[in-house]
Amino acid sequence: MVHVFFSLLILIHFLIAQPHQKMDVSLLHENAFVADLHCDAIYRYLRGIDLSKETQGHVDIPKLRQGGVDLQVFACFAPAPQNDMEKNQSAKNVLRQIDGVYRLIEGNKNFLSLVTSYDQIGQLKEENKTGIMIGIEGGYAIENDLALLRDFYRLGVRIMTLTHWTHTDWADASGDSTTTFGGLNEFGVKVVQEMNRLGMIIDVSHVHDETFWDVINISTKPIVASHSCCRALSKHHRNLSDEMLLALAQNGGMIGINFEPGYLNAEFWNERDRLKKKLAEKFGLPRSRNERRKADPEKLKLFRQELKTETERLKQKYQIDVKLVVDHIEHVIQVTGSADYVGLGSDFDGISTTPIGLENAAAIPNITKELLKRGYDKDDIEKILGKNFLRIFKEVGSPL
Numbered sequence: 001m002v003h004v005f006f007s008l009l010i011l012i013h014f015l016i017a018q019p020h021q022k023m024d025v026s027l028l029h030e031n032a033f034v035a036d037l038h039c040d041a042i043y044r045y046l047r048g049i050d051l052s053k054e055t056q057g058h059v060d061i062p063k064l065r066q067g068g069v070d071l072q073v074f075a076c077f078a079p080a081p082q083n084d085m086e087k088n089q090s091a092k093n094v095l096r097q098i099d100g101v102y103r104l105i106e107g108n109k110n111f112l113s114l115v116t117s118y119d120q121i122g123q124l125k126e127e128n129k130t131g132i133m134i135g136i137e138g139g140y141a142i143e144n145d146l147a148l149l150r151d152f153y154r155l156g157v158r159i160m161t162l163t164h165w166t167h168t169d170w171a172d173a174s175g176d177s178t179t180t181f182g183g184l185n186e187f188g189v190k191v192v193q194e195m196n197r198l199g200m201i202i203d204v205s206h207v208h209d210e211t212f213w214d215v216i217n218i219s220t221k222p223i224v225a226s227h228s229c230c231r232a233l234s235k236h237h238r239n240l241s242d243e244m245l246l247a248l249a250q251n252g253g254m255i256g257i258n259f260e261p262g263y264l265n266a267e268f269w270n271e272r273d274r275l276k277k278k279l280a281e282k283f284g285l286p287r288s289r290n291e292r293r294k295a296d297p298e299k300l301k302l303f304r305q306e307l308k309t310e311t312e313r314l315k316q317k318y319q320i321d322v323k324l325v326v327d328h329i330e331h332v333i334q335v336t337g338s339a340d341y342v343g344l345g346s347d348f349d350g351i352s353t354t355p356i357g358l359e360n361a362a363a364i365p366n367i368t369k370e371l372l373k374r375g376y377d378k379d380d381i382e383k384i385l386g387k388n389f390l391r392i393f394k395e396v397g398s399p400l
């Protein structure tokens with residue numbers, strides 16, 4: 001009897017374990033549509049780095065192909081203007097980056113393709129190309145003019161974060177210590193409505209909580225937090241609370257999990273911050289990053305060297321790795337009750353350091369591996385890797 005019992009146990013174990021063991025990680029990853037909702041690689045291209053070759057950075061064409069990335073959002077960054085002159089240069093600044101994205105694609109036609117509508121998605125796998133979606137990071141880019149927003153749409157921009165670290169003239173940002181408008185002002189409401197009408201995805205990463213709630217109440221289309229993490233796991237203003245995750249799910253939107261170690265673990269963020277101040281003092285450098293850039297290059301080199309070594313130590317200490325990224329993915333699934341509202345928003349080339357096991361775009365299959373290991377099935381993994389974002393892209397692009 002005992003023998004029969006154990007045979008039965010082994011059989012049950014075999015039956016349960018078999019589908020996961022049989023599922024090949026690389027095959028599953030290759031067949032899945034993989035979308036990364038945010039990277040900052042275009043500034044490297046504009047600095048003259050050839051992204052068609054293997055580079056030192058996080059994103060280049062060989063790495064995108066190795067990582068099986070089918071759609072990569074290239075964010076064109078408009079920083080918060082420091083004065084009126086800079087304010088009036090925001091659109092031009094972004095236009096130059098959009099030109100960069102076009103030139104990058106034109107120079108690598110066999111590998112890249114501009115994606116502006118959902119209908120183009122099917123061809124990507126057929127033609128073995130990575131789709132590039134143009135995004136804007138920082139609503140300063142529209143220079144408070146809906147005509148410019150429409151022009152950016154015509155140029156192919158399909159997703160835009162309303163703010164960056166600090167507020168625009170119409171939306172509060174998560175980095176603001178106090179709110180200026182209590183979320184969106186009247187013009188901010190118009191921006192949201194116009195983005196809905198055009199079919200441009202509203203990106204709430206970087207916005208203030210109050211702005212998030214205003215957008216969720218006003219938007220008639222699903223919204224996206226393209227590169228943020230979960231606040232319940234890491235108390236950082238760039239991350240979303242459980243209430244916000246639930247509201248996103250109700251709205252049919254999603255969050256792309258950011259790979260920034262400091263968002264994944266706020267303690268790491270705080271300790272690295274203290275470390276930077278300590279090292280700046282040690283090498284007689286200014287505390288502010290902008291000031292530091294102009295300082296003595298020799299001192300700066302020593303500062304950077306030590307910061308790098310110490311950061312690696314902190315990553316080990318706080319176990320900042322691919323598992324932690326999947327913990328954040330899993331948290332969204334637990335809070336919302338399904339795998340329909342989460343995806344990837346690496347922030348590659350915008351983050352100074354990466355989790356262990358996710359060093360660049362080529363390492364993205366490690367997420368698939370970890371999800372499989374945790375028992376997620378093919379359907380859920382495919383949703384997380386890209387299908388969720390495709391669902392939203394399709395819905396936002398459909399007429400109101």
Ligand SMILES: [Zn+2]
Pocket residue numbers: 137205206227350
């Ligand atoms: Zn960002």
